[in-house]
Amino acid sequence: ALFIRSYERGERVHxxxxxxxxxxxxxxxxxxxxxxxxxxxxxxLPGAALVVCLLGWSL
Known part of the structure; x- marks a missing residue:
């Protein structure tokens, strides 16, 4: 029954x-x-985030 319902739903979607x-x-x-x-x-923005991370890591 589940297979038939799945198949019919697939047909409707198609x-x-x-x-x-x-x-x-x-x-x-x-x-x-x-x-x-x-x-x-x-x-x-990713470049600025990288700069902030590097500055935070080095301090």
């Missing part, structure tokens, strides 16, 4: 995904790459 346009892969709208400025902004 039909719901297909009805919403699922085609087997994630859609890619456009290729977006990060610039150097964006990477530097993203690394600012």
């Amino acid at each position: 039909l719901a995904m297909v009805s919403r346009g699922y085609a087997g892969s994630m859609p890619v709208i456009d290729e977006v790459t990060a610039s150097r400025a964006q990477w530097s902004y993203a690394m600012a």
